[in-house]
Amino acid sequence: MGSFSMAQAQKQKKIYNRPHCKVFLKNGKVVDSYLMAGHNLIHRTDSAIKLSNNPNAFFPKTEKYYNEEVDSMLEWNDRNPEYILHYVPVKIRYSYTEDSTAVDSLSYPVLAMRFYKGKNVEGFMIWDMLNGFRYLYKTTEMNVAHAYIGEKHRLTESRKQTMAEEFKKYPRFVNFINSLKVNSFKDNPPYILNQLDVIIEEAKH
Structure with missing residues (x-):
């Protein structure tokens, strides 16, 4: 990823x-700049990011980079530079099922905020103007991250069934997911990913 010094960031304007x-x-290029995005959030349909070194100018000069060009991105607010968010490009399945819908028709990766990284599972957050944040998981065997819950949604019985079917080769996880109450981890999205990660790791031995 390259070296990064928060002391250098704090010396900047x-x-x-x-x-x-x-x-x-x-x-190999590293760009240190400010994100130009509506609501200051990357939308799930954004195919590129725009950056500016002078974002408050009347006509700010911007640079554009497509998601495919990005290896990773760190983001913070200058008021609290110690709180750093980590983004990586990832292909997503935004809907909760395998049905082919318009929301899953993106041919490019989305810059998603990674909030969990285990040995076998990663967790991502993406933002949509209508649905708010949605949480996704991706195992090392998956090419596409799958949505599993949103900030405006519950873990429904139908969603539990689809996850149980997806990971049916891990009976312990099937029992775990079926035992969950609908709101049991809404305030702790990494919980289910940690359990899945542990179960996959144990199944290797």
Whole structure:
């Protein structure tokens, strides 16, 4: 990813109304700038990010990078530079089922916030103007991250069934997911991913 010094970031001019970003491109280039995005959030349909070193100018000069060009991105607010968010590009299945719908028709990866990284499972957050944040998981065997709950949704019985079917080769996880109450981990989205990670790891031995 390259070296990164928060001391260097703190010496720069501080801008509080835009997210400060450090973007690591796949070609080795590192861009230190500010994110130009509506609501200061990356939308799930955004195919690229726009950055500016002077975001509050009347006509700010911007740079554009497509998600496919990005290896990873760090984001923070200059007011609290110690709280750093980590983004990576990932293909997603936004709907909760395998049905082919418009929301899953994206041909490009989404820059998703990674909130969990285990040995076998990663967890991501993506934002949508209509649905708010949605949480996704991706195991090392998966090419696409799958949504499992949203901030406006519960873990429904039908969703539990689809997850049980998806991971049916792990009976312990099937028992675990079937035992969950609908709101048992809504305030702790990593909980289910940690359990899945542990169960997959134990199944290797």
